[in-house]
Each structure stands twice: as C-alpha cells, then as structure tokens.
Amino acid sequence: MALIEDNGKGRARASLPPWIQTAFLTIGSIAMTMLGLLFVTFIIGRVMPIDPVLAIVGERASQSTYDAVFLELGLDKPLIVQFAYYIWDVLHLDFGTSLLNARPVAEDIARVFPATLELATLGIFFGIVFGVPLGVVAAARKGSWIDQLARVLALVGYSMPIFWLGLMGLLIFYGILGWVGGPGRVGIFYVDVVPSVTGLILVDAALDGNWDVFKDAFSHIILPASLLGYYSLAYISRMTRSFMLEQLSAEYITTARVKGMSEWDVIWKHAFRNIRVQLITVIALSYATLLEGSVLTEIIFSWPGIGSYITTALLSADMNAVLGGTVVVGLIFILLNIFSDLLYKVFDPRAK
Amino acid sequence: MNTFAKLLTGAAIGLAVSVTSFSAMAETPANMLVIAHRIDDVTTIDPAESFEFAGSDISRNVYNRLVSLDPNDLAAGYKPDLAESWDVSDDGKTITFTMREGVTFHSGNPVTAEDAAFSLQRAVILNKTPAFILTQFGFTPENAAETIRADGNKLMITTDKRYATSFILNCLTATIGAVVDKETVMANEVDGDMGNEWLKTNSAGSGPYKLDSWKPNESVTLSSNPDYYGGAPTMERVIVRHVIESASQRLLLERGDIDIARNLNPEDVAGASQVDGVKIEDELKGRLMYLALNQKHPELSKPEVRQAFKYLIDYEGMRDSFLKGQYTIHQNFLPATYLGASEENPFSYNIEKAKELLAAAGVENLEVEIGVREAQERIEIGQSFQNAAAQAGIKVNITVGTAKQILARYRARELDVYLGAWGPDYPDPQTNAGTFAFNPDNSDAAQATGLLAWRNSWDTGGLTEKVEAAVVENDREARIQMYQDIQAEFRETSPFVIMFQQIEQSALRDNVTDWSTGQAVTSAAYWQVTK
Numbered sequence: 001m002a003l004i005e006d007n008g009k010g011r012a013r014a015s016l017p018p019w020i021q022t023a024f025l026t027i028g029s030i031a032m033t034m035l036g037l038l039f040v041t042f043i044i045g046r047v048m049p050i051d052p053v054l055a056i057v058g059e060r061a062s063q064s065t066y067d068a069v070f071l072e073l074g075l076d077k078p079l080i081v082q083f084a085y086y087i088w089d090v091l092h093l094d095f096g097t098s099l100l101n102a103r104p105v106a107e108d109i110a111r112v113f114p115a116t117l118e119l120a121t122l123g124i125f126f127g128i129v130f131g132v133p134l135g136v137v138a139a140a141r142k143g144s145w146i147d148q149l150a151r152v153l154a155l156v157g158y159s160m161p162i163f164w165l166g167l168m169g170l171l172i173f174y175g176i177l178g179w180v181g182g183p184g185r186v187g188i189f190y191v192d193v194v195p196s197v198t199g200l201i202l203v204d205a206a207l208d209g210n211w212d213v214f215k216d217a218f219s220h221i222i223l224p225a226s227l228l229g230y231y232s233l234a235y236i237s238r239m240t241r242s243f244m245l246e247q248l249s250a251e252y253i254t255t256a257r258v259k260g261m262s263e264w265d266v267i268w269k270h271a272f273r274n275i276r277v278q279l280i281t282v283i284a285l286s287y288a289t290l291l292e293g294s295v296l297t298e299i300i301f302s303w304p305g306i307g308s309y310i311t312t313a314l315l316s317a318d319m320n321a322v323l324g325g326t327v328v329v330g331l332i333f334i335l336l337n338i339f340s341d342l343l344y345k346v347f348d349p350r351a352k
Numbered sequence: 353m354n355t356f357a358k359l360l361t362g363a364a365i366g367l368a369v370s371v372t373s374f375s376a377m378a379e380t381p382a383n384m385l386v387i388a389h390r391i392d393d394v395t396t397i398d399p400a401e402s403f404e405f406a407g408s409d410i411s412r413n414v415y416n417r418l419v420s421l422d423p424n425d426l427a428a429g430y431k432p433d434l435a436e437s438w439d440v441s442d443d444g445k446t447i448t449f450t451m452r453e454g455v456t457f458h459s460g461n462p463v464t465a466e467d468a469a470f471s472l473q474r475a476v477i478l479n480k481t482p483a484f485i486l487t488q489f490g491f492t493p494e495n496a497a498e499t500i501r502a503d504g505n506k507l508m509i510t511t512d513k514r515y516a517t518s519f520i521l522n523c524l525t526a527t528i529g530a531v532v533d534k535e536t537v538m539a540n541e542v543d544g545d546m547g548n549e550w551l552k553t554n555s556a557g558s559g560p561y562k563l564d565s566w567k568p569n570e571s572v573t574l575s576s577n578p579d580y581y582g583g584a585p586t587m588e589r590v591i592v593r594h595v596i597e598s599a600s601q602r603l604l605l606e607r608g609d610i611d612i613a614r615n616l617n618p619e620d621v622a623g624a625s626q627v628d629g630v631k632i633e634d635e636l637k638g639r640l641m642y643l644a645l646n647q648k649h650p651e652l653s654k655p656e657v658r659q660a661f662k663y664l665i666d667y668e669g670m671r672d673s674f675l676k677g678q679y680t681i682h683q684n685f686l687p688a689t690y691l692g693a694s695e696e697n698p699f700s701y702n703i704e705k706a707k708e709l710l711a712a713a714g715v716e717n718l719e720v721e722i723g724v725r726e727a728q729e730r731i732e733i734g735q736s737f738q739n740a741a742a743q744a745g746i747k748v749n750i751t752v753g754t755a756k757q758i759l760a761r762y763r764a765r766e767l768d769v770y771l772g773a774w775g776p777d778y779p780d781p782q783t784n785a786g787t788f789a790f791n792p793d794n795s796d797a798a799q800a801t802g803l804l805a806w807r808n809s810w811d812t813g814g815l816t817e818k819v820e821a822a823v824v825e826n827d828r829e830a831r832i833q834m835y836q837d838i839q840a841e842f843r844e845t846s847p848f849v850i851m852f853q854q855i856e857q858s859a860l861r862d863n864v865t866d867w868s869t870g871q872a873v874t875s876a877a878y879w880q881v882t883k
C-alpha cells in the first residue's frame with residue numbers, strides 16, 4: 001500500500017502531460033526494439049559461415065591483400081567494439097558502404113525500397129479491395145457457392161508456391177497473351193526516361209506527365225502486384241470471414257434483424273463496423289510482410305526490391321547492406337504498428 | 353463505408369480491365385543490343401580491382417589496353433590496340449611500346465604513354481586482388497616508377513628477368529591492363545586512393561562504349577563512343593539487364609524483348625532452341641571442374657591410386673545427363689582454346705581398371721572425405737563419384753559446406769579430396785600451369801595457398817622447372833610443345849583428376865550476328881555485334 005502511495009507521489013512530481021509520457025515510452029520502445037534487432041542481426045552476420053573478406057577479395061587473393069581488407073573492415077577488433085562502432089554510425093544516419101558494390105548502403109536502400117513500396121502498396125490495395133468484400137460476402141452467405149469459392153481461392157493462395165504461380169502468370173499473360181509487360185520495372189524503351197523524384201515509377205511518370213511511361217510501368221507492375229495481392233487476398237478474406245461470422249452470430253445482430261433492418265445495413269453498418277479494428281491489424285501485418293519484399297516474386301519478375309537486395313547481401317556476407325536493410329524493415333514494422341494503434345483510437349471508441 | 357466500398361471495388365475492376373488493353377511489346381530497336389545476364393557478381397568496375405566475370409565484361413567494352421584480343425579472331429592472340437607496335441630489348445627484359453596517335457578518352461583527353469604508365473603503376477601500387485597478374489613480373493609499389501615509365505610517345509616496362517614476350521603481352525590483355533584517363537581519375541582522388549573509390553562506380557576509358565549507368569543487381573547501360581578510334585559500334589546502346597531466373601530470361605527472349613539470354617539452364621536451352629527466331633551458340637569457357645587428392649594422405653599419394661581415381665569418373669554419363677550442354681569432357685589443366693592446350697582425354701569410366709590399380713597399390717578398405725561446396729552441379733558430381741568409388745571398394749564421405757568452410761580446409765591442406773572448379777586469370781597458359789603444375793616449396797611453412805599444387809601437398813617433380821622454362825620461351829611453337837609435354841606428364845602423374853570444361857550457351861534472336869562471350873580467354877565484347 002505504501003509503495004502505491006509512493007508511486008503516486010512520484011507521478012505527481014513528474015507532472016508530465018500524458019501525451020509526452022506516451023511519446024517517451026513509444027520512442028524508448030522503438031529504440032530498444034531497434035537496438036535488439038540490430039544486435040541479433042549483427043551477431044548472426046558475424047557467426048554465419050561466410051567470410052566477408054573472401055567475398056570481397058575472391059579466392060585468388062594473396063594473403064597480404066586478404067589481411068589488408070581484413071583490417072580495413074575492422075574485423076580484427078572485438079565483436080562488441082565492432083558493434084559499438086556500427087551503432088555510432090547508425091546514430092549518425094550512416095549505414096556504411098556496401099562491401100560488394102562500393103556504394104553507400106543508404107543510397108542503395110533509397111534505390112531499392114521504392115520499388116518494393118510501389119509493388120507492395122498496389123498488392124495490398126488489390127488484397128483489400130477484393131479480399132475484404134469477398135470475406136464479408138462469404139460470411140454473410142455462409143455455405144453458398146461464394147463461400148466455397150472464397151475457400152478455394154484462399155486455399156490455393158495459401159498452398160500454391162508463389163514461384164510456380166509467378167512463372168505461370170508470366171507465361172500466360174506475358175508470354176502467350178502479351179497482355180502485360182515482362183520482367184523488370186519498365187520496358188527497355190523507357191529505362192531512365194523520366195527523372196527519378198520519388199523512386200516510384202508510376203508516381204514519377206505521372207509527375208512528369210509522361211503517360212507512355214506510366215502505361216508501360218503499369219503493364220509491368222500489374223502482374224507481380226496482382227500476384228502479391230492474391231496472396232494478401234487469401235489471408236485477408238479468410239480473416240474477414242472469420243471475424244464477420246463471429247459478429248453475425250452475436251445477439252445484437254439478431255436484434256437488428258428482428259427490428260426489420262435491411263440485410264445490407266446489418267452487415268455493413270453493424271457487423272462490419274465492429275470488425276474494422278481487427279481488420280486493421282490483419283491488413284497492417286499483411287502490408288508489412290509485403291514491404292519486407294517478396295524475394296521469390298522479385299527474382300521471377302526481375303524486380304529490384306529490398307527483398308532480393310537483403311538476400312543477395314546476406315548470401316554475399318555484405319553485412320552493412322544486411323544491417324541497413326534490417327533497420328528499414330524493422331522501422332516499417334514499428335511504424336505500421338504505431339499507425340494501426342492510432343487507427344484503433346479512431347475506430348474504437350473504447351481506445352479513446 | 354458503403355459508398356467507399358463501392359468506389360474501391362469499381363476502381364479495382366477498372367484497373368483489372370484496363371490491363372487487357374496493353375499490347376504486346378515491340379522487338380528491340382535495330383541499333384540497340386539488350387542482354388539478360390546475371391550481373392550480381394559485379395563488385396567494382398575499377399579495372400585495377402575488378403576480377404569478376406560481369407565486371408570484366410564492362411571493362412572490356414569501356415577500356416582499351418595496350419594490346420587486346422579480337423573478338424572475331426580470338427585464336428590469333430593479342431593484337432595492337434593502344435600500342436601500335438612494340439620492341440623488345442636484347443636482354444629480353446624491357447618492352448618499349450609505341451602509342452597509337454590521335455586516340456582520345458571519353459572525356460576528350462588524348463590517350464598518352466603517360467596515361468598507360470599511370471594505369472599500370474596504379475594497379476601495382478593499389479595492390480588489389482588481380483595485381484598479381486602484373487606483380488609476377490617483378491613490379492612492386494616501390495619500383496613501379498622506374499620499371500614502368502613513359503617517355504614522349506613511348507612506354508617502357510622492365511621486368512625482373514627475361515620472360516616470353518607472349519606471356520607479358522597476354523597478361524596485358526587482361527582487365528588489369530586497361531588504360532585509364534589519368535587526369536579524370538586523379539581529379540577524383542580522395543586521401544591518396546588514386547581515384548579507386550570513384551572508379552569503382554564510374555569509368556574513365558577510351559573504349560568503344562561509354563558507361564551510362566551501373567545499377568547494382570539491376571542493369572548496366574552503355575552507349576557507343578562516336579569517336580572510338582576503331583569506328584563507332586553499330587549497336588549504339590547496350591543494356592544488360594539483371595535477370596536471375598532462367599525461365600524469365602527465356603520468356604523475354606521469346607517475346608523479343610531482349611536479344612541475348614546468357615543464363616539459360618539446359619531445359620530452357622532445349623526449349624528455346626525449338627522456337628522460331630531463336631538460335632543457340634556454344635562457346636567454351638575457361639572453368640575446369642576437377643578432383644584433387646591430398647598427397648599428405650598415405651594412400652592417395654600412391655601413383656596407382658592417383659591413376660585409379662581417374663578411371664572412377666563417369667565422364668560421359670555426367671556430361672550427357674545433369675551437365676548436358678554446360679560442360680564438356682576435358683582432362684587437361686589448360687582449357688581448350690588456350691595456347692598449347694592439349695585435347696588428349698585418355699581416361700574413361702572403367703571400374704575394373706581402377707580395381708586393378710588399387711590392388712596393385714595394395715590398397716584395401718580405403719575411406720576418404722571429399723569436400724564439396726554447396727553448388728548443385730558439384731554435389732551431383734560428388735555423388736556420382738561416390739557411387740563409382742563404392743563399386744571399387746572405396747568409401748567416400750561427402751562433406752558439403754560453404755565456400756568459407758570448404759575453401760579454408762582446402763587452403764590449409766586438410767581435406768583428403770577436394771571437388772572444385774578453377775578458372776584462368778589471364779589468357780596465357782602460365783595462368784594454369786603456374787598453379788596446377790608449379791610448386792617450388794612444398795613445405796607447410798611456404799603457405800603458398802594460391803598454388804593448387806601446394807594446396808594438395810604435391811611435389812611436382814620436374815614439372816616446376818619445366819613450367820619455369822616454358823614461361824621464358826620466346827619461340828611460339830616451342831612454347832606450345834613445352835606445354836603439351838607438361839600436360840602429358842601432368843595427366844599421368846598428378847593428383848588432379850580434371851574432368852570437365854565449361855560451355856557457355858547463349859540464346860540469341862536469330863538476327864544477332866558476331867556475338868562473342870570471349871571464350872575461355874577473355875570477356876564478352878559488344879562492339880562487333882550487328883543485327
């Protein structure tokens with residue numbers, strides 16, 4: 001009891017406004033999460049059986065060349081010292097230079113991340129636009145053909161390897177029908193045609209008013225985005241269906257129906273309104289997963305995104321690039337979490 | 353929400369329908385060459401440092417050298433490039449090059465003997481991985497200013513002893529022999545790095561192409577140099593797109609969105625070869641696949657056992673199955689197309705013969721460990737060998753590991769048997785002779801990790817001296833014969849079981865002519881290509 005009173009006094013002494021306390025807690029939480037993430041990634045990078053020096057100098061290098069690069073990378077220093085140096089640099093927004101392509105990692109990420117952002121955003125757009133209504137209708141018409149169709153679509157989405165589906169999509173829609181552009185972000189005619197302002201080709205083309213490039217870029221992004229959208233759709237529609245079924249079996253829905261409310265209003269104005277908060281979490285997680293970059297999709301479609309960037313860096317022991325990419329992906333997860341927390345407060349009166 | 357949902361649905365349907373309005377892509381323009389290739393091995397494009405395949409492709413087209421290889425006539429060997437002619441001093445140690453007049457860099461600066469001297473000195477002083485190609489002639493950072501010097505229109509290089517002129521000139525055709533624009537490079541020098549950081553991602557050459565952009569893991573774009581002394585290339589623009597997946601490369605080629613696909617797997621090569629408008633071209637590359645037997649192992653060091661292993665390889669079976677189209681049988685350390693390369697392949701798959709040899713050596717119940725790097729084709733070769741060896745009574749334990757794990761043990765002379773690949777470093781027979789058949793000090797203390805003979809603890813007998821003699825022989829025919837003799841002896845006595853030589857299969861649109869990946873001796877060239 002005494003302790004509780006002491007704590008109360010302590011709070012009174014601090015007398016910080018609640019929003020400042022929340023901001024401090026949030027920033028502290030982000031900092032600790034990022035530190036932990038960097039530490040784990042750093043340690044994994046150092047213990048994995050790839051020699052970063054050999055990756056740079058090659059098998060033929062003389063011992064003196066090898067030793068010189070070993071020292072240049074600071075690998076002679078204790079692990080904790082190396083980590084401390086790295087954290088110091090990151091605090092100064094310096095992710096270092098890629099060991100393998102000699103460019104600043106920040107520059108690399110600024111180049112590859114927009115490609116993933118563009119693809120993931122369009123993908124999640126498709127996932128939401130088709131997945132949410134499908135899940136709602138499947139729940140409202142439980143057992144109907146639409147429900148069965150939704151199940152089949154979700155099952156295929158869950159179980160079909162994206163590699164195979166991507167190749168089949170390319171073969172049919174690009175190879176045979178010629179409806180869409182092939183691998184790559186734009187066709188060869190449009191490489192470097194519009195100035196890179198945001199790194200998002202669709203946006204840059206629109207800003208430049210170059211609609212030929214826009215159409216070409218859209219023809220290239222539509223297939224991989226649809227593919228990612230389909231995988232999101234599979235997840236979002238199943239979760240939507242599940243949330244809706246729970247709501248539709250609640251007593252307040254029965255009451256609404258007894259009162260003679262239209263089925264449309266029952267579903268969209270009552271049941272759906274109450275699943276929005278849960279859906280936000282599902283969509284945010286789905287979007288975050290897409291923003292990590294889908295390595296296989298990026299490989300098949302020659303999409304220079306962050307997924308293949310981090311993977312290539314990891315396999316080549318380019319730890320600066322791996323750590324830089326990890327920071328970005330970690331930040332995305334954290335920011336999306338904060339964003340969904342904020343939306344909770346908008347949609348859920350209890351959270352206000 | 354109701355209206356919002358309807359709007360979103362309408363927008364999505366609209367987008368989906370609009371996709372169908374896109375028409376098929378056109379073919380590549382007549383003055384543009386588009387290549388799909390894996391370029392994720394490019395780590396730097398500074399010719400003093402670049403030592404990877406895709407990076408060498410860029411250098412070959414962006415830079416000139418003193419002497420170079422003609423992609424349309426690689427068999428002819430080196431030809432004058434920036435050096436119009438050369439003379440060799442009486443003692444054979446100094447070569448004086450006379451520079452070609454009127455050649456300019458992409459910057460507009462004239463190419464001079466001073467630029468050539470600077471380029472070679474710079475490569476020696478920076479001492480990056482490929483520097484050994486030059487330093488093997490006795491050039492050091494300390495003596496570079498005296499041994500490599502310019503005087504007016506002449507460039508003189510003085511080696512530490514007499515070498516075959518062809519050996520030196522062949523080495524100068526390598527990437528590290530590229531001549532860079534001294535003024536441009538030094539204008540970008542930072543902390544005495546001789547422009548290394550800048551040149552890693554930029555170019556300063558005089559070659560047929562200028563580098564427009566290199567986006568790592570994405571693309572390389574080159575544009576033709578209208579002032580190229582050899583005449584502006586027909587292909588005014590070259591785009592190399594990084595496409596990892598073989599099936600994606602094939603689709604791009606078949607749709608006409610690229611002209612050349614360089615990384616098709618055997619299935620896609622077979623498929624593409626059936627398509628109208630597509631042709632397949634094979635070129636022998638320098639990579640050799642081999643087994644090496646550690647001579648510290650008491651049983652593996654017996655001559656009969658070394659011989660027996662050479663009969664335990666199902667050469668034809670592998671070539672015709674999982675290596676189909678990608679490797680050909682080759683049992684000599686000099687890749688075919690190299691000066692002096694032997695085409696003798698005397699060993700065949702013969703379990704009974706191997707058993708006889710093992711019995712003659714008094715070997716029974718032999719058990720060995722073979723180290724294999726985690727690459728599918730190598731693992732499959734290892735498994736094939738394991739199966740054959742089992743039939744001859746040898747138990748083979750395969751250890752699969754990463755490059756660090758396996759190479760570290762190989763370089764430390766710890767593996768019984770190593771299954772690996774080796775590619776030549778420069779287009780002279782010394783490149784492979786000097787590592788497979790040369791080992792002047794076989795002691796552990798020598799730590800000659802760069803020599804394959806040393807890694808396998810093999811005292812080469814008289815071959816080391818024969819290699820030394822061949823490298824200073826100036827008579828071309830005599831030199832060829834010397835390498836033929838060395839290879840014949842090597843085949844019989846060495847602990848190396850050389851099995852296969854790589855083939856690169858390029859799939860091209862059928863209007864592409866004069867394509868060259870550079871065979872085993874050099875890199876791909878674009879300037880001679882026409883469509």
